[in-house]
């Protein structure tokens with residue numbers, strides 16, 4: 382039995398994480414900006430006998446973010462698994478997007494992920510157990526397409542690599558979930574978007590199985606995995622070579 386905190390738990394992939402973790406016997410802290418949505422998900426988990434705490438918070442709001450950080454650092458009510466799932470996707474090329482929208486995208490996709498990870502880890506390291514899952518995207522490998530979302534998810538991939546390396550020997554793990562197109566679409570869904578894509582429940586299954594295996598990157602869907610494996614090979618080879626040469630920087 383452990384407690385998991387999931388951000389963006391009101392719908393989509395976050396709701397799938399919450400449902401699966403509840404079925405697995407975890408107590409939950411569910412966070413979302415929209416109270417009705419997250420309460421629905423919380424109600425289903427309570428129906429399975431789980432203890433569920435709901436945090437209605439906007440991760441772009443400094444006061445809300447600080448309150449979540451405080452919750453994660455609470456030694457009396459430890460959180461064993463943090464799932465940084467909440468994310469937003471702005472529309473359009475970088476130069477055409479309103480700067481306020483860009484900032485909200487960076488605040489949600491980058492700043493909140495960094496701050497919540499940093500807040501959760503010390504208590505996990507003290508207990509020598511725990512894990513952080515950061516939800517990235519296959520778009521993180523496509524930063525060249527010109528939108529801020531892809532760049533933000535590229536950061537999530539690198540950041541999680543850094544965190545995982547810094548956790549070596551602590552008993553605590555970090556994993557980036559590199560998600561391709563899901564059946565559920567992020568809001569607002571791009572116009573004309575197809576409903577085909579990965580099943581969120583299968584994505585969560587694969588992610589949690591990879592976490593148990595000690596992996597630092599989970600890529601659901603064989604097509605996505607084939608591409609990512611090919612892209613990651615030279616990078617990992619370079620990193621190993623740099624480490625062996627004693628020039629890790």
Ligand SMILES: NC(=O)c1ccc[n+]([C@@H]2O[C@H](COP(=O)([O-])OP(=O)(O)OC[C@H]3O[C@@H](n4cnc5c(N)ncnc54)[C@H](OP(=O)(O)O)[C@@H]3O)[C@@H](O)[C@H]2O)c1
Nearest residue numbers: 389391392393394414415439440466468518560563567568
């Ligand atoms: N869907 C895909 O095809 C896809 C593909 C690759 C990666 N991903 C990643 O997977 C994750 C989940 O995506 P999804 O499709 O499930 O998204 P979604 O359906 O849009 O759900 C995201 C949830 O996060 C909440 N949220 C957004 N901004 C927030 C904030 N500032 N503070 C608190 N909660 C906030 C949303 O609340 P509101 O609805 O009220 O805004 C919503 O409940 C994201 O990180 C996304 O980048 C998704």
